[in-house]
Amino acid sequence: MAKILLLYASVDGQTLKICNRLRDQLQQQNTVNLIAIDDFDGDTVPYDKIIIGASIRYGVHNKKIIDFINTKKEQLDALKTAFFSVNLVARKPEKNTADTNPYVIKFFKTINWRPTLTEVFAGKLDYKKYPFFDRIMIQFIMWMTKGPTNPHTEIEYTDWEKVREFGERLNTF
Numbered sequence: 001m002a003k004i005l006l007l008y009a010s011v012d013g014q015t016l017k018i019c020n021r022l023r024d025q026l027q028q029q030n031t032v033n034l035i036a037i038d039d040f041d042g043d044t045v046p047y048d049k050i051i052i053g054a055s056i057r058y059g060v061h062n063k064k065i066i067d068f069i070n071t072k073k074e075q076l077d078a079l080k081t082a083f084f085s086v087n088l089v090a091r092k093p094e095k096n097t098a099d100t101n102p103y104v105i106k107f108f109k110t111i112n113w114r115p116t117l118t119e120v121f122a123g124k125l126d127y128k129k130y131p132f133f134d135r136i137m138i139q140f141i142m143w144m145t146k147g148p149t150n151p152h153t154e155i156e157y158t159d160w161e162k163v164r165e166f167g168e169r170l171n172t173f
């Protein structure tokens, strides 16, 4: 039975929702601690595996997640680790793998760390949740990428079967 840390950064809750699914799946065979980066004390010692999930906002992952990886690189390199990104560009089939998603590609160009496993999931679009400025910006991004711009749109693009398959890999890696 492995001790797993599921560490996440989520603004509107989609990355957390994915983490909850993974926790439900993993805790049948492991001890799982699900912790938001804002609440994490930074102690990696108790864990055998660390899984990090973060969403994209305006092209970047959460800064605290990046700082955590940079400061704990040595400890992370000694463990089994996984990283997943959640973003809306990943709704496009040609941009939904670690090798094809632009944010994941850029992320690994700017960070000196390679997790054991990397994955990317499409997130959720929910205009009614966004403050005015954010809504306008997301509508613009959606327009640019030929996505829905209607302000009433609420679509969960997350492929839950893909999440389940990732959970299976996390169980055995």
Ligand SMILES: Cc1cc2nc3c(=O)[nH]c(=O)nc-3n(C[C@H](O)[C@H](O)[C@H](O)COP(=O)(O)O)c2cc1C
Pocket: 009, 010, 011, 012, 013, 014, 015, 016, 055, 056, 057, 058, 059, 060, 086, 087, 088, 089, 090, 122, 123, 124, 125, 126, 130, 134, 138, 141
């Ligand atoms: C303010 C804001 C900025 C965003 N910027 C991007 C972006 O640059 N690229 C992208 O693909 N998705 C972007 N998204 C979409 C989020 O990544 C997506 O909604 C995801 O599900 C959010 O996950 P979270 O709820 O865990 O934070 C943005 C969403 C918001 C609200």
